[in-house]
Amino acid sequence: MSPPSVETASTPVAADRSLFPASQSRIEGLRDRFHQVRKFTNALCAGLEPEDCVVQSMPDVSPTKWHLAHTTWFFETFILKKFDLAYRAEIPDYAYLFNSYYNAAGDMHRRDLRGLISRPTVSQAQRYRASVDSHIDDLLSNLDESLLDEIEPILVLGIHHERQHQELLITDIKHVLAQNPLYPVFRGRARSPSAPKISTDGSAIRPYQFVEFDEQIAEIGHDGDGFAYDNEGPRHRALVPAFSLATRPVTNGEYIGFIEDNGYSRPEFWLSLGWMTVNEQRWNAPLYWTKRDGAWWNFTLSGLRPVDQSEPVTHVSYFEADAYANWAGARLPTEFEWERAALNCPIEGNFVETELFHPVAVVSAVSGDKPGKGLHQIFGDVWEWTRSAYSPYPGYRAAPGALGEYNGKFMCNQYVLRGGSCATSHTHIRRTYRNFFQPEKRWQFTGVRLARDAQ
Numbered sequence: 001m002s003p004p005s006v007e008t009a010s011t012p013v014a015a016d017r018s019l020f021p022a023s024q025s026r027i028e029g030l031r032d033r034f035h036q037v038r039k040f041t042n043a044l045c046a047g048l049e050p051e052d053c054v055v056q057s058m059p060d061v062s063p064t065k066w067h068l069a070h071t072t073w074f075f076e077t078f079i080l081k082k083f084d085l086a087y088r089a090e091i092p093d094y095a096y097l098f099n100s101y102y103n104a105a106g107d108m109h110r111r112d113l114r115g116l117i118s119r120p121t122v123s124q125a126q127r128y129r130a131s132v133d134s135h136i137d138d139l140l141s142n143l144d145e146s147l148l149d150e151i152e153p154i155l156v157l158g159i160h161h162e163r164q165h166q167e168l169l170i171t172d173i174k175h176v177l178a179q180n181p182l183y184p185v186f187r188g189r190a191r192s193p194s195a196p197k198i199s200t201d202g203s204a205i206r207p208y209q210f211v212e213f214d215e216q217i218a219e220i221g222h223d224g225d226g227f228a229y230d231n232e233g234p235r236h237r238a239l240v241p242a243f244s245l246a247t248r249p250v251t252n253g254e255y256i257g258f259i260e261d262n263g264y265s266r267p268e269f270w271l272s273l274g275w276m277t278v279n280e281q282r283w284n285a286p287l288y289w290t291k292r293d294g295a296w297w298n299f300t301l302s303g304l305r306p307v308d309q310s311e312p313v314t315h316v317s318y319f320e321a322d323a324y325a326n327w328a329g330a331r332l333p334t335e336f337e338w339e340r341a342a343l344n345c346p347i348e349g350n351f352v353e354t355e356l357f358h359p360v361a362v363v364s365a366v367s368g369d370k371p372g373k374g375l376h377q378i379f380g381d382v383w384e385w386t387r388s389a390y391s392p393y394p395g396y397r398a399a400p401g402a403l404g405e406y407n408g409k410f411m412c413n414q415y416v417l418r419g420g421s422c423a424t425s426h427t428h429i430r431r432t433y434r435n436f437f438q439p440e441k442r443w444q445f446t447g448v449r450l451a452r453d454a455q
């Protein structure tokens with residue numbers, strides 16, 4: 001489904017709302033989903049102090065306060081200003097401050113300067129949220145069926161947009177807190193009920209295996225049932241030659257093998273641009289790793305902890321994922337291989353709802369687990385880099401208007417990631433979901449699953 005077209009933010013649509021009142025249950029369902037997502041964003045910030053919420057630790061990171069306000073701006077701009085004739089923005093300048101990249105919605109503040117904005121304060125940003133929430137409530141209380149038909153897809157898009165920002169809020173605050181030598185704790189560590197206690201030295205880990213897939217002309221992309229972003233379509237057929245895919249993601253322990261084999265100083269494993277980046281940035285381990293007295297530690301949202309060798313490696317760039325795969329005698333999967341393999345995998349795993357904010361140990365590491373041939377941890381824990389460039393599917397056209405800018409204009413110089421992470425909402429992920437980042441980025445929960453050509 002393409003995102004709905006919204007021409008501008010300043011052309012309210014008049015409607016006689018008394019003629020065909022919209023079904024109450026449909027409105028209530030929508031209202032519940034709206035409030036649930038808004039409350040969860042607020043809940044994520046519950047342990048943060050105002051001082052935490054204003055820092056921008058690098059240009060890719062936005063302050064928590066900005067996420068709180070920008071997600072609000074989205075509903076205000078694309079719903080209230082368009083559909084609520086009586087709506088007047090209390091502070092019109094927020095439209096400039098909290099627009100992210102929608103050129104058709106007007107000018108915007110520079111992304112890399114968001115951390116210099118001390119006003120509005122965090123509490124003023126929270127008041128902005130509450131005010132817009134209340135206006136959305138009022139609008140939903142007084143809708144006819146045809147207006148609901150227009151508003152619903154945009155409200156649903158706004159809900160999914162907020163879930164994306166919840167994930168960014170988590171990865172951004174992790175980067176912010178990681179700059180602090182006191183290593184602040186975002187959330188105390190709670191053990192996952194599905195993650196039995198095992199040795200952290202990796203001794204219980206069984207080697208990954210490869211699951212083989214025959215050549216197939218696969219149906220790729222969203223089938224039109226339920227919400228999807230426009231970049232997941234059109235659904236089309238693609239030839240996927242025979243391949244095999246690892247049963248689980250690469251672990252920290254396995255990645256340490258790459259480090260100890262001097263993987264970061266051997267150019268034969270690296271793409272040219274990756275090799276340049278490694279040397280410029282002086283990378284010698286995943287982001288957030290530090291060596292103390294000969295042992296690796298990593299900063300997590302529960303503070304600084306020894307690296308657990310049984311967990312999936314995370315915070316690696318595409319360059320590192322690709323170099324690791326070369327070192328391991330394998331390669332990264334294409335996004336079509338991944339989607340084909342995920343077809344029969346249940347969408348379950350360690351998502352943001354578990355509130356661990358960290359990947360859990362690989363399934364095959366669990367003592368007593370039979371070494372199965374199935375795919376584990378396809379969903380949740382870490383986004384899996386694919387070797388597919390983020391580009392339009394055959395027949396894709398970005399929708400006209402501001403919301404057409406949501407995905408299409410980013411289809412250049414980025415790679416596709418699949419499966420979601422421990423910071424993604426379970427309600428947000430799909431088998432066809434295409435995340436995308438530039439190859440040097442590593443502040444998201446990004447990891448590695450290996451693939452091989454048919455033997």
Ligand SMILES: [Fe+2]
Binds near residue numbers: 070161
């Ligand atoms: Fe956004």
